[in-house]
Amino acid sequence: MQQIDHVIFRWINQWPDFVFPLFYGLSEGNKWLGVRIFLLVFLVFCLSRPKLRAPVILAILAFPLANEVCDLLKNGLMMPRPSVDFPEAIVRVNRLTSFGTASAHSANMMAVATAFFIYARPWGWGWLVIAILTGISRVYVGVHYPYQVLFGWLVGAGVAFGLAHIWELIKKRRGLQNEDHDDQLPESSAV
Numbered sequence: 001m002q003q004i005d006h007v008i009f010r011w012i013n014q015w016p017d018f019v020f021p022l023f024y025g026l027s028e029g030n031k032w033l034g035v036r037i038f039l040l041v042f043l044v045f046c047l048s049r050p051k052l053r054a055p056v057i058l059a060i061l062a063f064p065l066a067n068e069v070c071d072l073l074k075n076g077l078m079m080p081r082p083s084v085d086f087p088e089a090i091v092r093v094n095r096l097t098s099f100g101t102a103s104a105h106s107a108n109m110m111a112v113a114t115a116f117f118i119y120a121r122p123w124g125w126g127w128l129v130i131a132i133l134t135g136i137s138r139v140y141v142g143v144h145y146p147y148q149v150l151f152g153w154l155v156g157a158g159v160a161f162g163l164a165h166i167w168e169l170i171k172k173r174r175g176l177q178n179e180d181h182d183d184q185l186p187e188s189s190a191v
Contacts, residue, residue: 001147005145005146005147006086006145008139008146009082009086009089009139009145009146010088012136012139012140012146013082013089013090013139013140013142014090015140019140020092020140022133022137023092023133023136023137023140023141024092024093024137024141026130026133026134026137027093027105027134027137027138027140027141027143028093028141030105030108043056043060051120052119052120052123054119054120054167055115055116055118055119055120055123055124056115058115058118058119058160058163058164058167059111059112059115059116059160061163062111062112062114062115062156062159062160062163063108063111063112065111065159065163066104066107066108066110066111066155066156066159066160067104067107067108069102069107069155069159070101070102070103070104070107070152070155071104073101073102073151073155074098074099074100074101074102075099076101077099077101078099078101079099079100079101079148080099080100081096081097081098081099081100081143081144081145081148082100082142082143082144082145083095083096083097083142083143084096084097089142090142091141091142091143092140092141092142093141093142093143096143100143100144100145100148101148101151102148102151102152102154102155103135103138103144103148103149103151103152103153104152105134105135105137105138105152106131106134106135106138106144106148106149106150106152106153106156107152107153107155107156107159108156109127109130109131109134109135109156110131110135110152110153110154110155110156110157110160111156111157111159111160112127112130112131112156112160113127113128113130113131113156113157113160114156114157114160114161114164115160115163115164118160118161118164119164131153131156135149135150135152135153136149138152
C-alpha cells in the first residue's frame, strides 16, 4: 500500500510548473488577506439567504473542528510528511517539519463541502471540487502524501456529518419541546 501511495505522490508531485499557480493558490490561499476578505463577503452574502444559513453555520463550525481533529491526530499518530521523509520530494512551499498524519487543509475544505452538500447540494458540488483540488495541491506542493490527504478528507466529511446529525437532533428536540408547550396553553387563549 505504501508503494502505491509513493507512486501516486511522485506522479502528482512532478506535475509540470504551469499548474503551479492554481495549486499554490489552493494550498496557500487561505493565508492571503484578499482571500479572507472574499470569504467573509461570501459568508455574509450566504447568511442573508435563508436557504444557505444552515450550510454556512455548519461550515463555520465544522472548519475549525476538522482542523483541530487533524492537529490531534498529527500529535497522536505522528506520521512524517514527504517533505521530511522523502528526499526526492519537490517542495514548492516552506518545508514543513511537523507531522502530516491527516491534511488539515483537505479536512477543512471537505468539511465545508460536506456542509454545503448536505444542506445546499448545488453549492456543495462546487465546494467538493475545491476540496478535491485543495487536497491534490497539498501533494503537488510536496507537504502531504496522498493517504494523508485522503485521511484529511475523511476527517472533514466525518466532522461535518457529525455536526449535521447533532444539528438535526437539536432541531427535532426543539420541535418536540415546542409541541409540548403548545399543549399547555391556557384555555382562555384557545380559539
